[in-house]
Amino acid sequence: MRALGGAFLLRIEDLDRDRCKPQFTEGIYEDLKWLGLDWDGEVLVQSARASLYDEQLAKLEKAGLAYRCWCSRAEVARAASAPHVGEEGPIYPGTCRNGGVPKEGREPAWRFRVASGNVSFTDSLRGTVTQDVEHEVGDFVIRRADGVASYQLAVVVDDALCGVTHVLRGDDLLSSTPRQMLLQRALGFSTPEYAHVPLLMQSDGKRLAKRDGASTVAGLRALGWSAERVVGQLAAWSGLGDGGPCTARELINGFSLSRVRREPTVVADA
Numbered sequence: 201m202r203a204l205g206g207a208f209l210l211r212i213e214d215l216d217r218d219r220c221k222p223q224f225t226e227g228i229y230e231d232l233k234w235l236g237l238d239w240d241g242e243v244l245v246q247s248a249r250a251s252l253y254d255e256q257l258a259k260l261e262k263a264g265l266a267y268r269c270w271c272s273r274a275e276v277a278r279a280a281s282a283p284h285v286g287e288e289g290p291i292y293p294g295t296c297r298n299g300g301v302p303k304e305g306r307e308p309a310w311r312f313r314v315a316s317g318n319v320s321f322t323d324s325l326r327g328t329v330t331q332d333v334e335h336e337v338g339d340f341v342i343r344r345a346d347g348v349a350s351y352q353l354a355v356v357v358d359d360a361l362c363g364v365t366h367v368l369r370g371d372d373l374l375s376s377t378p379r380q381m382l383l384q385r386a387l388g389f390s391t392p393e394y395a396h397v398p399l400l401m402q403s404d405g406k407r408l409a410k411r412d413g414a415s416t417v418a419g420l421r422a423l424g425w426s427a428e429r430v431v432g433q434l435a436a437w438s439g440l441g442d443g444g445p446c447t448a449r450e451l452i453n454g455f456s457l458s459r460v461r462r463e464p465t466v467v468a469d470a
Contacts, residue, residue, distance in 0.1 A: 202452050207240035209362060214247045215348050231417040235427050236448040246354050253349035256357050256387055265386050268308035269296040292338035310343040319378035324395035324457050331378040340379055356380050360389035371396035395457055398464040400437060408467055437465045
């Protein structure tokens, strides 16, 4: 964080080939520059880093912590031994854990072998967080069947290789952190400090999302909003300002996690 004298890095997480289009990336650059949110160093683009993720996967395989899995989502869902549904669907029952059977015409995914026991960490906003990854998630995918690294593996590798010390992100990713910590430990990486902030919510309780009609930065700009007005409103929703227009740079000196809201903010229509 720049308020602590650190650098702010920009990473384009574009591993989902179906959803990530070049025009969307260009839109991110345009919006950030218009808002006055600049970054330090070169932009890291995950789709160009496949070889780095493959190297770390090979280390996990050599250590006996990664294995091939030929199970489809439907097969996992049908498995009688799948105990319950987790955040990514049914908990993987371990069908291929001790040697899977190759399926003709199907490429395998790779899963991380999760050990039993709780994983705990102290979140700068949420306090102590504990998760039994084995029972709540199970052996999770670290490379998909199409050969693309999973989000969990990619961000762990990128954070480590870029020297990331502090991660500030939405609390919809809170439950991903224990999995990432397991990968960090397995690969010999240090664990950053985490702070998970509440999401902006709609009046119906759903998270604020463009697909549900929420205004975008580009949309507000088209309506005549100034960059300073947008930044000031975002600061107010986060607990960092009174809602008056301001620049992003003006917020640096007064930034403190102690001022950030602990509860979700309900956003009225812009």
